[in-house]
Amino acid sequence: MTVKTARVAIAGCPNGGKTTLFNRLTGSRQTVGNWPGQTVERHAGSFTVGERGFEAIDLPGMYGLVAVSAEEAIASRYLTDERPEVVVTVVDSTNLGTGLHLVTQLAEAGLRQVVALNMWDVALRREIDIDVAALSSILGIRVVPTVARRGDGIDELERAVAEAAVETRPPPPLLLDYGPELEQHLDLLTESVRGLDTEHLGPERWVALQLLAGDEYMTRAIAGVEGGAGLADTARQTADAVTTGTGFGPELVLAERRFESVNAVADRVTRHPGDRATWSDRIDKVLLNRWLGLPVFLVVMWIVLRFTADVTAPYLDWVDATISGPVAAWAVAMLAALSLDGGWVESLVVDGVLAGVGGVLVFVPVLFGLYLMLAILEDTGYMARAAAVMDRAMRAVGIPGKAFLPMMVGFGCTVPAIYATRSLESSRDRLLTGLLTPFMSCGARLPVYVLLTGVFFAGSTGSVVFGLYLLGIAVAVLLGLILSRTVLRESEPSAFVMVMPEFRLPNLRTVWALMSQRTWAFIKGAGTVILLASMAVWLLLSVPVTGGGSFADTEPEDSVFGAVSQGMAPIYEPAGFGEWEQSGALITGFVAKEVVVSTMAQLYSVEQAEEAEEPGTVLEDLAGIGTGFLEATRDTFLAIPGVIGLDFFDLEDESTTDLQEAIRTSFEESSDGHGSAAALAFMVFVLLYTPCMAAVAAFRQEFGTTWMWVSVIGQFAIAWIGALVAFQASRMIGL
């Protein structure tokens, strides 16, 4: 006789170890698809206990059967419609109350459960003592402590699932006492449900509870049952009566009673050391302090940017030396072997691809450093505190509370930040935030800052970059103040609560995953967008319009690119960067901000006289790369104390590359000898003008064409004025 495969749904709140437990149960026997009609992934797998086979379904995270997100709706509908044979409800042992809400609702809905008290080891470590037998007895449900991460308790859980699956009769639903007044209404409603064909919707009392709570899904479902239309009306009238009688909506009254029940159960079975201030709470007192929060946030930002810009510099030099040295030599040698040297192909590879893409890849260590610091802050829990501090600061000056979320997203990339404005209900708040978000300095602008500060502000790179980030915030706040008091007046503020994760030491694996994922995405960008942009710039530089040259053999200023850039250059003259190369880099920066760097690398490398280096053997090159890496590693570690001002070692690198020399000369010439002032103005312009064409497209999609043009023209005007002020002010103070 064959035994039917039983379905086992794995349900639970997010972050309770649900997916880890699912992986433990199913191992590699998993399939990934989508939930019908949804883009949400559906993970299913199988396991056996003895002879019996089970199909496990990993449900999206949920807190209860009342869905407030698409993912929760999927989980909720699967449980109530499909009614799997067993539900493994994963509960975080350190937060029993939260998980018990879900357990209670599933029990009221008549679903057969086995409760996995997961993260049992953490609970023990925190001296939280849960009486498993008592909990199981009160709930009438088998409860198994587990540590899914280590596989502890999984065998027992499997046995409990197998035993539960043998039962054929539906389990008796949990009957919570909602108090005399509500019970009276519930009894009447339950009686009315009993007369209808609602077996597929769950126990009658559960149907009545959901109708009373105004659950839309249940209301629709009951209206579809023969004779159910009238019941939906009755439920609405009952709900009104409860509201009149208690002063609160029935859904809130039901929630209050459930809360009391769950709290009573949790209190009865749990013993813990009591409410005591953890070290995390004590740190929060400083980090979230009304007066100290913002200064601490600024200091953290300063350390992050100093680390990013200064400590990673040795690796930057190493990648630069590797790409411009051995890699370029190998490419040329390879082309020579293919008889493609000396012509336009070599020019494309060396002046286009290597100069352009290589010019951006040089900054991978810088981005790696930034992502490392952000990942550490994120994993320790500091970013949540930073968000709270930013929110408070912005609200203080009249910018809508929720605006800080998209604006902080903007420090990573402007495009998702513009989409993140969808979280604001009011169209006025959305537009205002959308207009301010581009002023947050995205990661793509960092290579531009590091390149120019390396030339003009060596030794103070981190501080200058920090200043630019602050300037972006200041401009956004100032513009927000002006707009919110003029064309975009404030609407109703929205309320939300931030649940701070406890501070913890960063997990190396998580930090590595976050950091490598972001760095890889940046490298992929260099292999796609920047590669195409570099080839396009090379092509435009190769086509002559004046001077009588031929394709790929023309002076850069005589090319199409040179002609267009020269046409734009006078606009920037008052700000000190009116050379055609600088103007050209800003034009291509519209594609993506890293392209400013790749274009500069291309333009200045084309202009530089090639210095033939004596080529070494491949083995010598590899040995040189390895030695360079070790030296860079040593210098990086020696530079770390310098982040907090402790310069024990003399690491000043006086050497400059040809590109740096060319940039210095260009800015000195464009500004009558005030190169540093012009470079600063250039960086201010890069900070404030249109982030990239993807951001413009996203803005147009979200806010329409008219506002897109307002945004593009406005940002250009603000950037030009900002650069002009920066240049003139810097000159006045002697830069």
Next chain:
Amino acid sequence: MMRLAALLEQLRSSSGAVTVAELAQELGTSPDDVTAMLSALRAAGKLGPEALGAPGSDACTSSGSCGAGPCPGPSTCPFVVRFGSMLEVK
């Protein structure tokens, strides 16, 4: 007054982000208590996750830093830093 209703009222009057610790102070209770009440409100659908916005469209394919195809939106974008859990009054 019911405790959950009082918490909701406190949240609505805060006009912006508040932390569990701040709520506990305002209500004269412990952070653990507030966390439990938030769970109850969350399970009842009175609080929902703060949505960062839906995934983007093909318009993002040329995103400068990303280059990873269509913008996945802020919820899954690798460049977006997570700020912890935020619950909004529904």
